[in-house]
Amino acid sequence: MYKGFSRIWTIYCTDRLQPCFSPFVGRVLCSRNGKLGGIGYVSKRTKKHDKGGPSALFVPVPVKPNPDDINIGEEFTGRLKKQDLLKILNKFYQKAEVRVLASENGIDDQLLHQAFLSFRRHCLEHDLPPDLHITISDILVGAGHVDDLFPYFLRHARLAFPHLDCLEDLKKISDLRTPANWYPQARNMNRKIIFHAGPTNSGKTYHAMEKYLTSKSGVYCGPLKLLATEIYHKSNKRGTPCDLITGEERRHATQYNTLLDNEEEKTSEQSLLLDEPELTPSKHVACTVEMTSLNDTYEVAIIDEIQMIGDRGRGWAWTRAVLGLQAEEIHLCGEAGAINLVEEICNTTGEEMEIRSYKRLTELKVEDSSLGSLDNVRAGDCIVCFNKNDIYSVSRAIEQRGHEVAVIYGSLPPGTKLAQANKFNDPDSSCKIMVATDAIGLGINLSIRRIIFYSLIKPVVKDDGDKEMDVISISQALQIAGRAGRYGSAWETGYVTTYKAEDLPTLKTLLSQSPDPVTQAGLHPTAEQMELYAYHLPHASLSSLMDIFVHLCTVDDSLYFMCNTEAFKFLAEMIQHVPLPLRARYVFCCAPINNKLPFVCATFLKMVRQYSRNEPLTKNWLSNAVDWPLPAPKTIMDLVHLEAVFDVLELYLWLSYRFPDMFPDVKLVREIETELDAIIQQGIFQITRLLRNSEQVLRDGSELEEIGKGKRSGKVIRPHFRPGDEAKGKLSEMLVAKGLITPQMLKKLQQELTNDKQEKIIRSKINRNRRK
Ligand SMILES: Nc1ncnc2c1ncn2[C@@H]1O[C@H](COP(=O)(O)OP(=O)(O)OP(=O)(O)O)[C@@H](O)[C@H]1O
């Protein structure tokens, strides 16, 4: 059973689910032995993905009364007293035989209860159909038995829960046991699979790239925009024209040729050349793995960081590329821990796999002592932190010691990240220290001499989508440490240590091990599958459809798992009330959004509403929504807000490639993005000043309290606090900085808030269901 799913759904054969009962005859035609507690179907190698009874996911559809049922029954057998009716119905529900019959018809206790409540309400509130009226009258006069109500109850239950009639169809749609068969064109090819396995910095990507660069056509699929961009540059520089495709950007090779190899000098218009329809796409393309085209054919394909096939959120994109790419040669680069899984997958496609193993090209030494103090940082050091607050405080402390710092973290715009990387890599630059999150952890080449882990704890996404603080994995530790002493950089030997002495033994243990083997590849439902589900269950929300899909789907869990759908469902619930065609709704829910940023979520909702009203989202509309133009940041809170605005612009561009008619101002928005990237870059260059100002704001915050006191004492104190500062920044960060709560207390508070939020969602779902 798939890890993390604690309850095992009762296993039954599908042939037992054949309907055995005719609701129209009024008698049970046959009754079968054997329990039927669920709707699962499990063969030796396949199991249900189940987080509890899926029946809880089904919401009863209101059953409309038949307008022809007007008093006919009454004319035959006289009027029924409501009290008598109630007595009969309640007696029916209490009968153990009813439970058995219901379960034989796919109705478990949970559904039975809901269906009964709906049936009883319906009987009491509307005129009964004549046959039911007569049957109840018969029971009342002793000429019938309460069991005789079952066919009528079942008829009602099937109207209230339409899935009971189409369970087989739903299960067929969500049968994910043979994903290799989804890609017939790839199956018709004789693909050669080569696995480049080895530790970080062993030349895996380099060797695959040599083949790619000399091929007639090729595709590079990588995990990060930054990596795809690096390949785009390398390829064009080496004379192999290559386009760039990410979710938010299309760049043609000719753009590279007409420009200097300098990210900062590129303008928005120049990055749009691929959007011009008259330009023929180049034979080579570098893309983020989700954007891999399965319709084009290539001589060589590279799928980088293949171990990410097991990623709980994004693994499906690697699986799709491995199974569906139409390429004569497919080069997989990554950790050896993924070899067995990919070999097993190749067995299902009938393809042979060649393994090429590599050794690290430079030495990586774990130091015997920790850094102890930031006084000990040296040129070429990169301090890796796992949260932004640490990034801020560490970079401030280092700058206070007279060093210039380059800063890289995930939510920075790509231009800013590259500018910071270039500043650090440039041997002539005075910036010799970097402070970064694990955003630098995958495949990127930086001129780092020593990696210093500021801590070894980071939030980890669990199987159920929740986050908890945990020690980083062996793979993460190796990937991050592997950034030191990059082959061909200024440093021939890499070093690694921790900031705190107590972390060093843990780091040594982590680095002495091999990464855990990847045992399963991710899968996720397609838009077509969701559409078919919606066709069968037209009253269900998209979030419920996804839940039902995940619960009903069958996967071969010896090889695959269903990826986390929490992010999708979060957006689906947020926009459920906005009227949209299903396909558009599905696309909106796939948008890559950081759902922890309220500003981004709120603007996303505004975008969806505007789309729903069929009003194009122009540059003016967007400028209004984000309050553009925005001034340079004065505080860290301003900077954080600008990053969120940048995310909104990226979201616009992402949507523009899916709905070009409704998001028409791509060029103009890209111009804003370029401008904003530059503003954020400036902010990062002056991060210490921003931190100082933020502290001032905090002090002024305390002054505000003084103002109250001042007013009383007649003394005038002018606040420096700018309206909106607090709204833009994170209150939690301010409280920690102020020392009003400790980071530990904050963590606990966040946990409690998450639990509260989940409870609220569950409660509102229950209320919604009740109302329905
Ligand atoms: N044979 C080679 N000749 C010249 N440079 C090389 C060679 N092999 C690797 N390099 C260079 O060494 C660096 C590391 O190589 P590469 O990025 O291919 O490593 P990797 O194994 O893919 O690492 P990671 O696991 O971090 O992705 C790159 O800058 C690459 O260009």
Ligand SMILES: [Mg+2]
């Ligand atoms: Mg690599």
